[in-house]
Amino acid sequence: MSLNREVINVDCETVFNTLYDAVIVGTGVAGAIVAKELSQQGKRVLILEATVEKDFTLAGFQSYVETFYGAVEKNPNSPYPTNPNVQSPTNYQDYFVEQGPMTLSGSYTRVLGGTTLHWEAKTPRMLREDFKLYKTYGQGLDWPISYDDIEPYYRKAEYELGVCGDVDEQKKLGVEFAPGYVFPMKKLPPSYLDQKVSEKVEGTQVKLYDQDYTIRFSTFPQARNGEPNPDYDHGNGFVPHGVTTVHPVQYGERCQGNANCVPICPVQAKYDARRTLGKAFETGRVHVLYQAVAYKVEHNSENGHVTAIHYKHYKNQNSGEYTIGTARGTLYVLATNAIENARLLLGSELLNTSGMIGRHLMDHPFTLAWALMPEVTGTMRGPLVTSGIGTFRKGKFRRNQSAFAVDIHNDGWGWATGSPKGELEDAVDNKHKYGQELRQTLISRVSRQLLLAFMCELLPEYSNRVTIDPNYKDKLGNYRPVINFNLPDYSRRTLAYTRKVSRVIFERLGAEDFTHYDSRDPAYFVFENEGYVYKGGNHFSGTHIMGTTNKNSVVDTYLRCWDHQNLFLVGAGSMPTIGSSNTTLTIAALSFRVAEEMLRELNSISPNLQPATLPAR
Amino acid sequence: MIDINSPEFEYFLNLSVVLTGFSRFHLQGTGVAHLYFETIRDILGEELFGELLNIFHGLELEKTEQSIFSDRLRSEILASEKFGPITRNIIKVWYMATWYALPLSWRDVFGTKEKDRTFIISPQAYPEGLLWTAIGVNPPGAKGPGYGTWSEPPLVSLNQG
Ligand SMILES: Cc1cc2nc3c(=O)[nH]c(=O)nc-3n(C[C@H](O)[C@H](O)[C@H](O)COP(=O)(O)OP(=O)(O)OC[C@H]3O[C@@H](n4cnc5c(N)ncnc54)[C@H](O)[C@@H]3O)c2cc1C
Ligand code: SF4
Numbered sequence: 001m002s003l004n005r006e007v008i009n010v011d012c013e014t015v016f017n018t019l020y021d022a023v024i025v026g027t028g029v030a031g032a033i034v035a036k037e038l039s040q041q042g043k044r045v046l047i048l049e050a051t052v053e054k055d056f057t058l059a060g061f062q063s064y065v066e067t068f069y070g071a072v073e074k075n076p077n078s079p080y081p082t083n084p085n086v087q088s089p090t091n092y093q094d095y096f097v098e099q100g101p102m103t104l105s106g107s108y109t110r111v112l113g114g115t116t117l118h119w120e121a122k123t124p125r126m127l128r129e130d131f132k133l134y135k136t137y138g139q140g141l142d143w144p145i146s147y148d149d150i151e152p153y154y155r156k157a158e159y160e161l162g163v164c165g166d167v168d169e170q171k172k173l174g175v176e177f178a179p180g181y182v183f184p185m186k187k188l189p190p191s192y193l194d195q196k197v198s199e200k201v202e203g204t205q206v207k208l209y210d211q212d213y214t215i216r217f218s219t220f221p222q223a224r225n226g227e228p229n230p231d232y233d234h235g236n237g238f239v240p241h242g243v244t245t246v247h248p249v250q251y252g253e254r255c256q257g258n259a260n261c262v263p264i265c266p267v268q269a270k271y272d273a274r275r276t277l278g279k280a281f282e283t284g285r286v287h288v289l290y291q292a293v294a295y296k297v298e299h300n301s302e303n304g305h306v307t308a309i310h311y312k313h314y315k316n317q318n319s320g321e322y323t324i325g326t327a328r329g330t331l332y333v334l335a336t337n338a339i340e341n342a343r344l345l346l347g348s349e350l351l352n353t354s355g356m357i358g359r360h361l362m363d364h365p366f367t368l369a370w371a372l373m374p375e376v377t378g379t380m381r382g383p384l385v386t387s388g389i390g391t392f393r394k395g396k397f398r399r400n401q402s403a404f405a406v407d408i409h410n411d412g413w414g415w416a417t418g419s420p421k422g423e424l425e426d427a428v429d430n431k432h433k434y435g436q437e438l439r440q441t442l443i444s445r446v447s448r449q450l451l452l453a454f455m456c457e458l459l460p461e462y463s464n465r466v467t468i469d470p471n472y473k474d475k476l477g478n479y480r481p482v483i484n485f486n487l488p489d490y491s492r493r494t495l496a497y498t499r500k501v502s503r504v505i506f507e508r509l510g511a512e513d514f515t516h517y518d519s520r521d522p523a524y525f526v527f528e529n530e531g532y533v534y535k536g537g538n539h540f541s542g543t544h545i546m547g548t549t550n551k552n553s554v555v556d557t558y559l560r561c562w563d564h565q566n567l568f569l570v571g572a573g574s575m576p577t578i579g580s581s582n583t584t585l586t587i588a589a590l591s592f593r594v595a596e597e598m599l600r601e602l603n604s605i606s607p608n609l610q611p612a613t614l615p616a617r
Numbered sequence: 618m619i620d621i622n623s624p625e626f627e628y629f630l631n632l633s634v635v636l637t638g639f640s641r642f643h644l645q646g647t648g649v650a651h652l653y654f655e656t657i658r659d660i661l662g663e664e665l666f667g668e669l670l671n672i673f674h675g676l677e678l679e680k681t682e683q684s685i686f687s688d689r690l691r692s693e694i695l696a697s698e699k700f701g702p703i704t705r706n707i708i709k710v711w712y713m714a715t716w717y718a719l720p721l722s723w724r725d726v727f728g729t730k731e732k733d734r735t736f737i738i739s740p741q742a743y744p745e746g747l748l749w750t751a752i753g754v755n756p757p758g759a760k761g762p763g764y765g766t767w768s769e770p771p772l773v774s775l776n777q778g
Contacts, residue, residue: 065758066740067740068758069737069740069741069743069744069758069759070737070739070740070743071737072715072735072736072737074757189765189767189768190768191767191768192767192768192769192770192771195768226764227764254764255764256761256762256763256764257755257761257762257763257764257765257766257767258755258757258758258759258761259754259755259757260757260758264758266758266759266761267761376771376773376774376775377771378753378754378767378770378771378772378773379752379754380749380752380754380757381754381762381766381767381771382766382767382768383767386767410767411757420748420752421713424709424712424713424748425709428705428708428709428712429705432695434635434636434637434638434695434704434708435635435636435637435638436638437638438637438638438708438751439638439751440775442748442751442752443751443752443753443773443774443775444775446752447752447753447771447773
């Protein structure tokens with residue numbers, strides 16, 4: 001089956017002349033799910049996408065892989081073409097205007113499919129207590145919905161993303177599931193390194209605020225193709241996307257252990273949003289306009305209704321020239337991610353009754369700890385992470401300090417030190433090794449590496465925010481995100497505490513500790529007399545949080561803007577807290593929930609008519 | 618065009634065997650030996666590259682004992698102000714398909730070469746980097762080893778020959 005590009009890709013004039021059921025901005029996982037759900041139910045959808053169209057084909061994808069092979073710095077955005085008109089952090093170091101006091105840093109990608117092109121694809125659910133943190137521990141905020149409200153949508157999200165994992169392991173960590181539920185695919189086998197670490201460390205007791213915690217290892221649920229679970233869907237099983245279909249973007253093999261999930265999975269075993277987009281496009285009811293950068297959401301000042309989205313359409317990514325266009329629909333969805341949504345909302349001078357647009361910016365700061373194992377355990381094998389420690393995701397200590405989750409990295413020290421490239425440079429240039437000795441040095445220095453990454457919760461802080469400033473605009477004259485960011489002691493205490501945990505683990509393993517925090521690093525901080533460095537977690541969230549009223553939040557439980565009733569703000573920006581879960585599964589679950597609400601509304605306005613204006617396939 | 622029968626190419630292969638610790642068979646099996654030879658010659662110029670290869674060939678001809686050969690390799694090539702940085706670059710080309718711009722201190726003395734900048738020799742060469750073979754893994758992002766292989770013990774060990 002091939003997609004009819006003529007039906008899908010439209011020009012500004014067609015867009016101008018069509019009234020859509022929904023106008024969606026962004027083709028990331030959030031926008032893609034909404035587009036798919038609406039179009040499959042007969043609704044006419046327009047997606048505005050800022051990026052240049054890259055072939056939705058294997059050839060287009062292969063060109064990313066080639067670019068990656070040819071890049072000297074293999075950073076998260078290295079496979080994707082730079083686009084001066086639509087900048088992404090990482091490619092453009094100064095895209096974020098960081099005003100401190102600490103740096104946010106981090107990465108996303110403005111390409112077709114969005115940041116899932118280079119995400120790592122860990123997909124843990126949030127815990128019941130994460131939704132009522134304030135009620136339970138007097139910290140952060142409570143969600144206006146409970147775990148039970150979101151649970152059915154977690155199931156939909158796990159189906160859509162194709163999650164592999166082990167329900168029993170997750171239950172031990174406190175995650176709740178519907179009776180009899182299993183993940184679509186079986187858990188990914190733990191790496192040899194995981195096995196060696198857990199052999200010595202499993203069961204270790206540590207004390208935290210007078211409570212005993214026992215360190216336990218478990219695999220991560222992940223959105224990459226593994227072995228389908230025959231018990232899924234009451235014994236009907238699961239067919240991984242892309243394996244049986246011959247869809248152009250989905251040759252999606254089973255994970256080959258390429259250890260390259262970030263920045264690009266060469267065999268497309270890893271989920272990315274193009275899979276969902278493909279299903280939306282197949283309906284024949286989706287239009288996409290590329291090179292269309294939304295810059296203003298227009299509203300009617302009398303009733304608050306959004307009346308149009310204005311965009312800048314550039315002809316060529318290397319020239320800042322553009323024309324202006326307008327898109328109209330019954331409902332509008334912003335799905336450009338937490339940072340970009342905030343920037344766009346603020347730049348549109350929309351109502352902001354709560355004053356919270358852009359505020360409560362969150363991320364998951366990480367600390368890293370690295371050591372050499374006493375024996376060769378192998379690195380750079382398998383997905384970047386297969387197992388970790390979930391012990392500290394919940395517990396009474398959350399009254400005093402933030403929750404955290406721990407990853408064992410199969411790719412060695414890369415994140416911390418630039419290994420193995422740096423190890424090779426060091427072995428050749430400083431250790432003066434060559435020949436057989438060089439080979440042995442590399443085995444000793446690379447194949448014994450162990451890196452632990454500690455992902456810490458950060459609460460919604462009113463002063464952590466995205467703002468805009470007319471002094472900082474990009475090439476198209478759009479606002480760049482101005483960031484104010486700090487880490488409260490609640491998180492710093494945990495970031496510091498993780499060092500204690502890593503020392504205990506390394507001691508148990510007899511591993512040689514190489515952890516070192518450089519005081520010149522902009523992310524360096526001192527806590528109780530010891531210095532640490534944190535890394536940005538790329539889980540930007542919380543810039544338009546959901547809540548119970550227009551005073552305490554920007555959107556309601558269906559991510560509907562309080563001030564603009566036909567505008568939905570999809571993505572992690574709507575999350576009032578993020579616990580110790582990577583955000584995307586929750587983004588996906590919420591997107592399904594929004595789509596349902598939008599369908600209810602669209603159907604109440606005009607019960608499903610034959611979608612005549614767009615030719616169906 | 619490169620003459621693959623030229624003696625210099627042979628010397629290059631022999632030098633590469635010594636520098637990388639991989640057999641001639643292995644190096645040729647990567648399919649990028651000619652490309653590397655050509656690229657390096659192009660950067661350094663025929664004269665300078667030829668000089669290095671001929672010095673190495675001289676050492677080989679005079680080789681009697683391994684330890685003496687190794688000492689001379691160190692003193693005359695690896696520790697040479699002129700050839701040390703180049704040979705270290707050759708190792709990195711083989712291991713990571715990357716040519717590193719020669720150090721400033723080298724350029725100050727021996728002059729700037731027009732094509733000398735840090736770059737990946739070619740996208741096709743990247744998966745052939747010996748670094749990955751040395752540590753017993755596939756190149757990240759290419760030649761995936763297969764589902765579940767990561768659960769097995771690693772393919773390399775510290776005492777292998
Ligand atoms: C290195 C890395 C690793 C990660 N690993 C994980 C992980 O393991 N697990 C996890 O849960 N999450 C992970 N994440 C986070 C995850 O990638 C994001 O949460 C997710 O992709 C966000 O999806 P989104 O649809 O909200 O936004 P995005 O994917 O960022 O999509 C936004 C879309 O909007 C478009 N757009 C932006 N601005 C405009 C505009 N003005 N006009 C028109 N279009 C616009 C963009 O081009 C893009 O298509 C990771 C992120 C990174 C960077
Ligand atoms: S380990 Fe490799 S094959 Fe598996 S998802 Fe990651 S990049 Fe893809």
